[in-house]
Amino acid sequence: MSENHTAGRRWPAWSSEWTLLIAVVVAVIATTAIDSNHSYLYRPLESLRDIARNTALLGIFALGAAVVIIAGGIDLSLGSMIAFSGMVCATTMLALAPEAMMASKPVGGWVVAAGIGMSMLAGLAVGTLHAWLVTSIRLPPFIATLATLVGLRSLARALCESTTAAITPSKSAQIYVADPFFKMLRDNVWISVAVFALLAIVTWVLLTRTILGRHLHALGGNEDAARLAGIRTENVKWFAYCFSAVTAALAGIFYVANESVAAPVNQGRGHELNAIAAAVVGGCSLAGGVGTVPGTVLGTIFLRVVIDAVSKVIKTGADVYEGLIVGVVVVIAVTFGQLGQRAGSRRLLPGPLGLAAIPVLAIFCGGTFGMTSGTTTGVAAGVVALGLLVGLRAWESRSAQAG
Amino acid sequence: MAEPVISMQGITKRFPGVVALDNVSLDVLPGELLAICGENGAGKSTLMKILSGVYQPDAGSMTLAGETVRFANTRAAEEAGIAIIHQELALVDDLPVLANVFLGRERRNRFGLLDERSMARETARLLETLECGVSPSVRTGSLRVGDQQLIEIAKALSLDARILVMDEPTSALTESESARLERVIASLLARGTTILYISHKMEEVFRLADRITVLRDGQTVRTLTKEETSPREITSLMVGRDIDDASAMPARSPAEPVLEVKGLHLPWPGHVRGYRLDDVSLQLRRGEVLGVAGLMGAGRTELLETIFGASDPTWRGEIRLRGQSVRFAHPSEACAAGIAMVTEDRKRLGLFPDFDVAANVSLSSLERARRGGLVSRKAEEELVAEPIRATGVKTPGPHAAITGLSGGNQQKCIIGRWLLTQPEVLLLDDPTRGIDVGAKAELYALIDRLCREGLGVILTSSELPELLTLSDRVIVLAEGRLTAELSRSEATEQRIMEAATGG
Numbered sequence: 068m069s070e071n072h073t074a075g076r077r078w079p080a081w082s083s084e085w086t087l088l089i090a091v092v093v094a095v096i097a098t099t100a101i102d103s104n105h106s107y108l109y110r111p112l113e114s115l116r117d118i119a120r121n122t123a124l125l126g127i128f129a130l131g132a133a134v135v136i137i138a139g140g141i142d143l144s145l146g147s148m149i150a151f152s153g154m155v156c157a158t159t160m161l162a163l164a165p166e167a168m169m170a171s172k173p174v175g176g177w178v179v180a181a182g183i184g185m186s187m188l189a190g191l192a193v194g195t196l197h198a199w200l201v202t203s204i205r206l207p208p209f210i211a212t213l214a215t216l217v218g219l220r221s222l223a224r225a226l227c228e229s230t231t232a233a234i235t236p237s238k239s240a241q242i243y244v245a246d247p248f249f250k251m252l253r254d255n256v257w258i259s260v261a262v263f264a265l266l267a268i269v270t271w272v273l274l275t276r277t278i279l280g281r282h283l284h285a286l287g288g289n290e291d292a293a294r295l296a297g298i299r300t301e302n303v304k305w306f307a308y309c310f311s312a313v314t315a316a317l318a319g320i321f322y323v324a325n326e327s328v329a330a331p332v333n334q335g336r337g338h339e340l341n342a343i344a345a346a347v348v349g350g351c352s353l354a355g356g357v358g359t360v361p362g363t364v365l366g367t368i369f370l371r372v373v374i375d376a377v378s379k380v381i382k383t384g385a386d387v388y389e390g391l392i393v394g395v396v397v398v399i400a401v402t403f404g405q406l407g408q409r410a411g412s413r414r415l416l417p418g419p420l421g422l423a424a425i426p427v428l429a430i431f432c433g434g435t436f437g438m439t440s441g442t443t444t445g446v447a448a449g450v451v452a453l454g455l456l457v458g459l460r461a462w463e464s465r466s467a468q469a470g
Numbered sequence: 471m472a473e474p475v476i477s478m479q480g481i482t483k484r485f486p487g488v489v490a491l492d493n494v495s496l497d498v499l500p501g502e503l504l505a506i507c508g509e510n511g512a513g514k515s516t517l518m519k520i521l522s523g524v525y526q527p528d529a530g531s532m533t534l535a536g537e538t539v540r541f542a543n544t545r546a547a548e549e550a551g552i553a554i555i556h557q558e559l560a561l562v563d564d565l566p567v568l569a570n571v572f573l574g575r576e577r578r579n580r581f582g583l584l585d586e587r588s589m590a591r592e593t594a595r596l597l598e599t600l601e602c603g604v605s606p607s608v609r610t611g612s613l614r615v616g617d618q619q620l621i622e623i624a625k626a627l628s629l630d631a632r633i634l635v636m637d638e639p640t641s642a643l644t645e646s647e648s649a650r651l652e653r654v655i656a657s658l659l660a661r662g663t664t665i666l667y668i669s670h671k672m673e674e675v676f677r678l679a680d681r682i683t684v685l686r687d688g689q690t691v692r693t694l695t696k697e698e699t700s701p702r703e704i705t706s707l708m709v710g711r712d713i714d715d716a717s718a719m720p721a722r723s724p725a726e727p728v729l730e731v732k733g734l735h736l737p738w739p740g741h742v743r744g745y746r747l748d749d750v751s752l753q754l755r756r757g758e759v760l761g762v763a764g765l766m767g768a769g770r771t772e773l774l775e776t777i778f779g780a781s782d783p784t785w786r787g788e789i790r791l792r793g794q795s796v797r798f799a800h801p802s803e804a805c806a807a808g809i810a811m812v813t814e815d816r817k818r819l820g821l822f823p824d825f826d827v828a829a830n831v832s833l834s835s836l837e838r839a840r841r842g843g844l845v846s847r848k849a850e851e852e853l854v855a856e857p858i859r860a861t862g863v864k865t866p867g868p869h870a871a872i873t874g875l876s877g878g879n880q881q882k883c884i885i886g887r888w889l890l891t892q893p894e895v896l897l898l899d900d901p902t903r904g905i906d907v908g909a910k911a912e913l914y915a916l917i918d919r920l921c922r923e924g925l926g927v928i929l930t931s932s933e934l935p936e937l938l939t940l941s942d943r944v945i946v947l948a949e950g951r952l953t954a955e956l957s958r959s960e961a962t963e964q965r966i967m968e969a970a971t972g973g
Contacts, residue, residue, distance in 0.1 A: 297805035
């Protein structure tokens, strides 16, 4: 793996793909063992389907997030783009077949196609807007997509209210979608998995085997040099942001299908961060230029497996902890990624800040365990964490002096 | 003669691939202004950075008022009374003037809060002694460069610096600002401050300095008092190398003109000079190397970037390629028209560190490695094999990491990248910077060969011998203007240096 150069670039000697694969396997085995219901053993298909659905849904736009990150940008707007895309699809269908939509009847194939087509166009439009803001107005990508993160969701809600007010008897904050095509998307998990797999393969070929893919890496690796090498960097950026927005638009269709409703208030809320987290866990560097499709796919799988594992272990209210899990996984994955790249050259707990971090980490650890597994476990976990951290600090101080 | 206040003995400083200072010794007398002169890269700035604690020497010792000192950082040097005013000013633009003067040494009142009033008072007092009328509370970034420089000096004075190092302080100043700075310098000297002053400008040096030290290639050449020397002697000491190390290549026979530039003017909004380039004309023939000489900031890079379509597009004048008037809005257009440019800063503007050797070379011609719409690894290897061979890149293989190659080999890869685009005009911006002597000779041979194959080459270099070795003709820029055009037989280091400093 370390000698793999098919991407036309140097792979790090320490390959995050292999580590992630091992981590996924370890997480699955550990959950099988720890989970008191042993659902992975007794209901393997059901468990697999849950993970597959969640992975496919997140993975589709995590690929979009990864392409923008590789090109040296960031797209914070994906979660709102999901809501906006779903809304565009639903309002298009409502406008074209109001009676069928209101009666929860099939709307007809061409109406569905029009709805989905409009969603994809909305993705292209938002991507173009991002590219314009970033290249012509010269906004930092963070600011440009922060603006659309906030703005698109609001726009989706306004679109919903004004359309429903005009067409249906009363104004509404959501539009129900009951067409059999969407039911089919919901009930056949393999469709979302197949779409994800196909998109992953296309993206992988794009990034590793096309000129555009090479230019995306070049843009992220060294933008000034890319321009001076004769690359039309603004066109490459346009592609990256459009690709990202269109993947989110595609995911938006699946969100509508899964929930049988286009609900812009909460659909996809905060999911942009999960997608960025998946890309980062998969080895994409926020500095740009570095990242792979296999890494992003494995990062997504790992993230969803860990979330699923925790929900299996603690049984109730697992969604409460989803954010916490994503946060911890990102920190740990990136920390170990960096340690792997420059082994031993850095201390985890240096100086006064390192000292201050010890009680903070111990309290977080103990608190989390306390809330999920009872007070006794919590206190024990906190004490163990404190002991380990103090030990690490002492060991690091000693080896720093020795060095 | 008084005891020296600073004595540097045998200072040596190496950077990867280059010896910046080689056993340099320097004595500074109390209360004098010692000017330090030398070409670009002679080691002036490095020496001053060692004196002020920015760098630590690899060898040698330093005494301050007779005591041996060794500064771990600038703070240590400041505490010992040495302050430096860098060529690139080190102020925080968004903070008010008083905050910059007291940055890192903020005064506090008895409640532990910032004592703005006392800092403002002190800043105002210091600025007054410097004939600087700005208010201590204005945003530093809103000031002119000349005023910003005085704020750096005010900062140094607030440190009670007895020794002040100034690195080309007048390079960005207007005449009146320079005159004010000279008055400030005179009053500082009258107060007993010792000043080390780096400058290219002979006139200025001879007006201000008591003694002049000339550095060349990281070594001290001589230290002379102003009375016993002349600007001409200093210039020749700055360049005076053995003439045979600039031995020229056998004459080439240039063909018809391929590129012409007429009356090029590149504006510089917001700068006192108002332009980066003004009324620059040149002609380049096929099979010819045209050298562009000039000191830092003279406009060499801007000239090449304008031709290449990489600078801001507001330039006026005319550029003709093969007789056709052209105006490139983007490097890709220049590239398609047959112009290639190897940029000055290899790391920042040329290399892709995440790419391997092959991907770095093929980047601008990837469409030639396409098979059935996709980039073929094998076709890419075949494509880059020829330029890698032609430029003599030493690499373990096409898929080795580019960051593992030496600077010279990286530069050959970038030249190889451009050769693949089959250019007719090759712009080389200081191509041998940071490259060791052996690799330089190889690059010279490569450039000479490409030229004999019919390429027109424009070469800039901060090293005069390099220009003299390679060029058929040399044009000299000074502060954005063309000050000389010299044929091969007319061009000497002396004449180029005079034209470059005459602006």
